[in-house]
Amino acid sequence: MKNTMKINRVETDLLILGGGSAGLWAAHRFAELMPGRKVCIVDKGPQDWGGLMAMAGGDFEAVLPPDTVDGWLEDLVYYFDGLCDQPLMEALLSRSAERMRDYERFGCEFFHKPDGSLKSVPQRGLPHVKLYPAQVKGRGGELMAKSLVARLKDAGVTRMGRIMLTDYLVRDGRITGAAGFHCISGEAYIFKAGAVVAASGMGGWKTSYGKNTPTGEGMRMAFEAGAQLQDLEFARVWNMPRLFAWEGQTHLFPLGARFVNRLGENFMNRYSPVLGPNTDPHFTTIGMALEIRAGRGPIIFDVSPLRGEDMILLKPQTGWQKLNYEKLCRLGLDLFKDNTEWVPQMTVSHGGIRAEIDGSTAVRGLFAAGTARSMEPGVYAGGFALMTTAVTGHMAGESAAAWLRDADDAPAPDEAEAEALLTRAFAPLGREGRDTLTPKQVLTRIQATVFPYDVSIVKNGPALERALAEIRRIREEELPRMAAADPHYLLKLHEVEAVAFVSELFVRASLERRESRAGHFREDFPRMDPAGPSWIFVRRKADGTAEFTPERVPLEQWRVPLTRCYQDNFTFVEQATGKDR
Amino acid sequence: MIKSIAPEICTGCGACVRICPLDALRMGEDKKAFIAYPEDCMTCFLCERACPSGAIDVDPLREVLPPTFPDVPVELGGGRA
Ligand SMILES: Cc1cc2nc3c(=O)[nH]c(=O)nc-3n(C[C@H](O)[C@H](O)[C@H](O)COP(=O)(O)OP(=O)(O)OC[C@H]3O[C@@H](n4cnc5c(N)ncnc54)[C@H](O)[C@@H]3O)c2cc1C
Ligand code: SF4
Ligand code: SF4
Numbered sequence: 001m002k003n004t005m006k007i008n009r010v011e012t013d014l015l016i017l018g019g020g021s022a023g024l025w026a027a028h029r030f031a032e033l034m035p036g037r038k039v040c041i042v043d044k045g046p047q048d049w050g051g052l053m054a055m056a057g058g059d060f061e062a063v064l065p066p067d068t069v070d071g072w073l074e075d076l077v078y079y080f081d082g083l084c085d086q087p088l089m090e091a092l093l094s095r096s097a098e099r100m101r102d103y104e105r106f107g108c109e110f111f112h113k114p115d116g117s118l119k120s121v122p123q124r125g126l127p128h129v130k131l132y133p134a135q136v137k138g139r140g141g142e143l144m145a146k147s148l149v150a151r152l153k154d155a156g157v158t159r160m161g162r163i164m165l166t167d168y169l170v171r172d173g174r175i176t177g178a179a180g181f182h183c184i185s186g187e188a189y190i191f192k193a194g195a196v197v198a199a200s201g202m203g204g205w206k207t208s209y210g211k212n213t214p215t216g217e218g219m220r221m222a223f224e225a226g227a228q229l230q231d232l233e234f235a236r237v238w239n240m241p242r243l244f245a246w247e248g249q250t251h252l253f254p255l256g257a258r259f260v261n262r263l264g265e266n267f268m269n270r271y272s273p274v275l276g277p278n279t280d281p282h283f284t285t286i287g288m289a290l291e292i293r294a295g296r297g298p299i300i301f302d303v304s305p306l307r308g309e310d311m312i313l314l315k316p317q318t319g320w321q322k323l324n325y326e327k328l329c330r331l332g333l334d335l336f337k338d339n340t341e342w343v344p345q346m347t348v349s350h351g352g353i354r355a356e357i358d359g360s361t362a363v364r365g366l367f368a369a370g371t372a373r374s375m376e377p378g379v380y381a382g383g384f385a386l387m388t389t390a391v392t393g394h395m396a397g398e399s400a401a402a403w404l405r406d407a408d409d410a411p412a413p414d415e416a417e418a419e420a421l422l423t424r425a426f427a428p429l430g431r432e433g434r435d436t437l438t439p440k441q442v443l444t445r446i447q448a449t450v451f452p453y454d455v456s457i458v459k460n461g462p463a464l465e466r467a468l469a470e471i472r473r474i475r476e477e478e479l480p481r482m483a484a485a486d487p488h489y490l491l492k493l494h495e496v497e498a499v500a501f502v503s504e505l506f507v508r509a510s511l512e513r514r515e516s517r518a519g520h521f522r523e524d525f526p527r528m529d530p531a532g533p534s535w536i537f538v539r540r541k542a543d544g545t546a547e548f549t550p551e552r553v554p555l556e557q558w559r560v561p562l563t564r565c566y567q568d569n570f571t572f573v574e575q576a577t578g579k580d581r
Numbered sequence: 582m583i584k585s586i587a588p589e590i591c592t593g594c595g596a597c598v599r600i601c602p603l604d605a606l607r608m609g610e611d612k613k614a615f616i617a618y619p620e621d622c623m624t625c626f627l628c629e630r631a632c633p634s635g636a637i638d639v640d641p642l643r644e645v646l647p648p649t650f651p652d653v654p655v656e657l658g659g660g661r662a
Contacts, residue, residue, distance in 0.1 A: 045602040054602075055625055162604065183604055208644050212623035213602055244641050245624065262657070288658075292650055297658020320626040327641040343658065344649050440620055448647035456649070488604055488618060 005426070007188045007419075012040040012158070014400050015178060015193035017165050017218060019043035020051020021386060022370020023199035024148040025099075025393025026400070031155035033401040040158040040191070044183065044491060045213055047161030050145025051201060052385075055210040055320060057247060058140010059131040059383035060103070060110065062096040064118070069093045071128040074560050079126055081518045082533035082553055082562040083377040090559075091357050092375075092391045099390040100132070106147035109135035121251060123381040124566075125275045131383030138319030141386065163189055164491045166217065167421040168196065168225040168366065169413040175225070175365035176413040179421050186487035188426070190418050194410040195365045195400040198222055199393060202371045203502030204348035205447055206495070209245035211347045215495040216502040218372050222353045223501075223546070227361040227368070229538040232351035232502070233509035234378025234519040237285045237457050240345040241301070244328055246335060247321055249301070250382050252314060253278040256305035259288065259342060261296040274569045280379045282519045285344035286572055289453045298341045311336050346456045349502050350378045350519060351509070354537055359396035362539075365403060365410070369396035378519015379566070429490050431483035439492040442478050443499060446471065450503050459510050460523045468507045475500055505546060509536050512548045517567065526573040528565065583622040583639050588613045590636035597628035597637060 014030050016023045019041045027039050043049070063072050072093050077084045104110070111119040111133045120130040134140020152159065165180035169190075177191040200218025204211055223229055239249065239259070249257070258266045258277040268277040271287045288299050303311070315336060316322040325335070333340060352374030359367035370389035449470045450456055454463035479497055484490035513536060515529040516522050533553040541547050555562055583605060586597070593612035606628060607617040614636075616622075624644070629637040648660020655662060 045604075046600055049600065049602055054627065206623075207646060208623045210623065210625055212621075240643075244643055289649075292653055292658040295657055297650075297653065298656070299658055320630065323626050323630065324641050327639075331641070341658070345646070346649070444647060448651075451647050451649050452651055453649050488621075491604070492621065 005188055007190055007422070009190050009192070010040060011038070011192045013037040013194045013404055014039045014197065015191050015195070016041045016197045016199055017178065018051060018199035018201060018370070018372065019045075019048065019159060020199060020201055020370060021053040021144070021389035022372065022393035022396070023197065024050065024145065024152065025390050026197045026199055026369050026397035027152050027157045028148055028155070029394045029397030030401050031152065031157055033398065034404070035155070037404065038158070040160065041152075042160050042163050042165055042180070042191070044164040045161060047159050048149045049161070050142070050149065052210055052214065053141040053145045056141025056386060057138055057321070058108070058134025058136070058144060059121075059386065060100055060134070061129065061131050061381065061383035061387040062100040063093050064097055064100075067128050075126040075129045077560045077562060078564055079124065079129070079379060079381070079566045080377050081528060081565040081567050082555065083518050083535065086558040086560060088357050088375070091395075092388055095391045095394070096387050099387065099394060103144060103147070106151070108140065108144050108147055111135050111137070121382070122254065123383070124280050125278050126381070129381050131381070136318055138316050138321045142319065144386070164217070164494060165221070166425040166494055168221050168363070169418055169421075170225045170363060171411050171414055173226065173364055174411065175363055176410055179418050179425070181422070181425065181487060181490065183487050183491040186429070186490075188422050190413060190422075192410070192413055194404050194407065195367065197359070197367045197369050197396045197400055198353060198372045199369045199396070200372045202348045203351060203498065205346055205450065205499060206443060207345055207347050214348050214371070216349065216498040217494055219352065220498045220501045222361065222363070222366065222368070223538070223540050225366065226363050226540065227366060228354040229351055229505070230354045230535055231374040231377055232349065232505040232538060233513045233536060234350035235346055235456060235506055236348050236350060236378065236380065236519070237282065237344050237346045239281045239284050239288065239342050241335075242341045242343045244333060245324065248314075248316070250281070252303065252306065255310050255314070256307070257301065257303050258305065259284065259299050260302045261291045261299060263296060265296075267291050267296070271572060271575070272570045279569075280381070282379050283570055285457050286521055288342070288344050289457045290572070290575055293453070299343065300339045301335065301342050302339070303336055344453065344457055346451050349506060350374060350376060351502065351505065357395075358399040359392060360399060365407065367396040367399050369393045377517070425494065426490070428482055428484045428493050429487070430485070433483075435481055436483035437478055437481045439482055439484070439489060439496040442474065442482055443496045445474055445478065446496070446500055446503050449474070450506065455507065458521060458523045461511065464507050464511045468504070468511065471500065471504045471507060475504065505538060508546070509538070509548060512536050512550070521572065528567060533562070582624055582642075582644060583616055583619060583628065583637070585638045586614050586616060587636045590634050592634050594633060596631040596633065600627045600631045602627065
């Protein structure tokens with residue numbers, strides 16, 4: 001790096017990468033337990049913005065009486081087709097009510113019915129799993145973030161925004177800190193820390209509306225530092241209007257809304273006579289894809305079965321959703337009146353860091369929290385993320401406190417290594433030449449490679465092989481040609497490198513999983529592996545490449561047997577094996 | 582995507598610049614916010630909602646992304662023009 005470049009050095013006991021739900025909770029819990037110790041949250045976005053929670057509606061899952069943890073666990077083992085880490089899920093569910101009560105204590109209210117009881121909304125046709133909506137629909141997440149930040153201010157937690165971390169610093173298998181840069185000033189940063197919480201969110205494909213910050217650098221950094229990853233084959237392909245964005249459609253299905261094809265057929269009834277349209281978007285997008293491929297598109301969102309009084313209640317009341325809705329109505333795109341076309345849209349990766357229940361990883365002193373660690377295999381129930389990120393953040397704060405109490409003093413980061421990493425991170429800044437590419441150009445090519453339905457939704461081997469070859473070509477030929485005109489673009493460039501990293505692992509893991517299960521559907525392997533569920537773990541080999549290792553889910557050691565699978569509710573197998581074509 | 586910031590209405594309070602998650606907005610020398618990196622906007626409306634003077638207009642339509650069905654005509658729900 002240029003000798004003139006300024007390096008800022010920050011020392012802290014706990015460094016938290018990411019100020020979203022998980023990072024804020026980790027800081028809150030750590031500060032509560034270790035009031036004298038220093039905590040520093042670093043975020044590439046604005047200081048105190050709260051990550052994706054800033055846009056979240058505020059739906060929260062919690063196990064409240066008369067529900068039991070056992071009932072929910074049974075639901076999730078079934079819903080995840082056995083790919084449920086039962087001890088982890090039990091730990092999360094057991095703590096969910098406490099975190100909900102914390103939010104109530106912080107002044108975040110949940111919706112009460114006129115009789116005073118809490119309103120709940122059942123999810124995905126499951127007998128127990130349900131969410132509790134926020135009182136202020138559309139702004140619940142924003143208020144949760146604000147309430148946590150207010151507590152961190154009181155506790156003296158340092159919060160730094162607009163700093164992108166690009167590398168963890170590790171010595172002899174122990175974390176010593178992280179390095180990065182300020183995306184406006186362009187100044188370099190080296191953080192020395194006794195422990196680090198990775199709360200950096202998911203990987204993803206930058207598809208707008210709250211999906212442009214989770215890009216997966218945290219995953220790449222953890223992988224390079226020696227942590228393992230898992231569940232990379234699962235991505236969230238959401239149903240979205242073709243022309244605009246909408247949140248909260250999943251509330252409309254239980255009340256009668258549905259998707260219809262060009263012939264006016266409620267096609268999900270055909271693909272799942274049991275669940276119909278009231279299921280996870282993962283399954284709906286498979287249905288959409290099969291309809292569109294068969295020439296029965298476009299797909300229209302049909303709200304005509306909704307009752308008038310429900311419609312009034314369902315129209316967005318506050319926040320960005322209200323603003324969005326009003327603007328759309330002015331453009332003649334009233335979701336509740338006009339026929340709007342919907343399409344499947346790939347959004348974020350469900351893969352993440354492999355961690356123990358307490359958040360610890362293969363790197364000593366590095367703890368993972370929130371969506372940076374993997375918790376669900378590509379199917380999702382509303383309100384799950386705010387709960388799991390709160391609980392795992394809280395737990396990671398606790399684990400980091402316990403670790404720092406017992407561990408030896410952290411060694412100082414290796415200065416030469418840190419500066420070498422910074423030199424690498426800054427290399428594309430000001431890169432010139434006729435054949436340079438912008439991060440956005442490369443991003444578009446990656447998106448064009450992984451978005452096609454035969455790579456992302458109804459996957460098949462040959463299409464995945466073609467996508468893999470193209471992603472590798474992009475990695476070898478295009479990533480090194482990316483140039484950043486200023487520190488802002490340097491940040492985007494590192495994001496696109498991470499998008500490429502996650503995309504390659506997504507395609508490779510999708511090839512590795514030769515079956516269909518939970519949020520992964522292979523048309524050439526449309527059934528579940530009769531040998532039972534396995535995870536696919538990813539680790540970095542000595543030569544820097546990724547190694548994929550399947551590991552059987554130890555169902556025989558766990559409480560809930562796999563007696564039925566959610567996948568069995570669908571007839572995609574029959575459709576895929578030819579009946580429909 | 583972010584459409585406009587009206588300079589005659591902007592008071593230069595900086596709220597939008599501080600809140601934009603994508604660093605798409607910056608403060609000009611003239612103490613007016615401006616759209617520095619329009620292509621990085623993700624249409625989250627945070628800036629428009631934060632602006633105390635109503636100077637910002639975000640267009641609700643979404644960015645055109647590479648298609649999910651490159652070989653199916655648009656009229657049939659695909660992405661082929
Ligand atoms: C519009 C919308 C509505 C939603 N509604 C709900 C809901 O009602 N209920 C629910 O349960 N869930 C909801 N969700 C999902 C939920 O909000 C998120 O999954 C959850 O908040 C994620 O929290 P997190 O802390 O794991 O990750 P994030 O919120 O993604 O936080 C990660 C943070 O890390 C920062 N970061 C990442 N990489 C770096 C880096 N390299 N250097 C520095 N900083 C970095 C990011 O800027 C970000 O602030 C919604 C999401 C959206 C977008
Ligand atoms: S809409 Fe969101 S991303 Fe776009 S400029 Fe405003 S705050 Fe930034
Ligand atoms: S928030 Fe509004 S008034 Fe304040 S700087 Fe931005 S545009 Fe100007």
